[in-house]
Amino acid sequence: MTTQDQRSWSPHSNALFPDGFRAVASRCYLQCPLDAAVEEWPDDRVWEEIEARFGEPVAARGPITSRTLVPLRGVVNEPMRHGRLFLLGDAAHIVPPTGGKGMNLALHDAGVLATAVLRQRAERDTSLLDAYSATCLKHVWNYQAYAAWVTDLVHDAGDASYSGAFRRRLARAEFERLFASETAGRLFGEFLTGLN
Numbered sequence: 001m002t003t004q005d006q007r008s009w010s011p012h013s014n015a016l017f018p019d020g021f022r023a024v025a026s027r028c029y030l031q032c033p034l035d036a037a038v039e040e041w042p043d044d045r046v047w048e049e050i051e052a053r054f055g056e057p058v059a060a061r062g063p064i065t066s067r068t069l070v071p072l073r074g075v076v077n078e079p080m081r082h083g084r085l086f087l088l089g090d091a092a093h094i095v096p097p098t099g100g101k102g103m104n105l106a107l108h109d110a111g112v113l114a115t116a117v118l119r120q121r122a123e124r125d126t127s128l129l130d131a132y133s134a135t136c137l138k139h140v141w142n143y144q145a146y147a148a149w150v151t152d153l154v155h156d157a158g159d160a161s162y163s164g165a166f167r168r169r170l171a172r173a174e175f176e177r178l179f180a181s182e183t184a185g186r187l188f189g190e191f192l193t194g195l196n
């Protein structure tokens with residue numbers, strides 16, 4: 001499809017966000033109604049929708065190897081500890097895949113818990129275990145906020161009071177700020193790379 005080695009998004013009315021374009025394979029998200037079925041999306045329709053968002057024909061159409069319907073939702077089960085039960089990853093929180101952070105958050109939880117267990121075993125110090133939920137939740141809510149923002153940017157949730165041309169113009173203004181403002185671009189980069 002393209003060799004462009006970067007993420008790109010488009011505030012189209014049927015939102016698209018290609019995820020990490022690579023020469024070998026790419027993953028793209030197309031917005032569709034919640035009650036849609038994958039059978040309604042044969043290859044030709046997928047390519048037509050992608051071309052509509054790029055505004056030009058896609059020169060090389062590769063094979064589409066899988067397709068899935070993904071409901072967008074954000075969930076946090078607080079606290080992430082109940083006695084001796086510690087919740088990690090998707091069991092504790094779901095972020096919409098728009099932000100590409102679910103696995104990153106799961107690995108962060110695992111790192112925090114592993115460090116806390118080692119401290120408890122080595123030094124009989126439970127302070128890190130006691131702080132586990134609060135430590136992870138601070139990180140989780142930061143990325144929930146990021147994912148909600150990105151989702152709102154590229155996806156029209158169908159709210160009649162906030163849709164159509166007005167929502168698209170707001171999204172375009174935000175995209176333009178990301179390209180024009182070094183400060184905005186740096187913050188976005190920090191979220192993408194997980195430094196924030």
Ligand SMILES: Cc1cc2nc3c(=O)[nH]c(=O)nc-3n(C[C@H](O)[C@H](O)[C@H](O)COP(=O)(O)OP(=O)(O)OC[C@H]3O[C@@H](n4cnc5c(N)ncnc54)[C@H](O)[C@@H]3O)c2cc1C
Nearest residue numbers: 019068070088089090091097099100101102103104105106
């Ligand atoms: C379409 C999509 C795209 C995504 N893209 C990204 C991305 O780009 N970047 C990113 O960071 N995250 C992404 N995520 C999110 C990421 O995949 C999850 O957040 C992450 O896999 C959560 O890890 P986990 O270990 O908590 O859960 P899981 O990966 O779901 O692991 C849970 C495991 O438990 C097993 N299991 C379930 N029930 C039982 C049982 N009763 N007994 C034994 N085993 C059981 C399951 O089979 C599974 O193997 C994406 C998710 C989706 C759906």
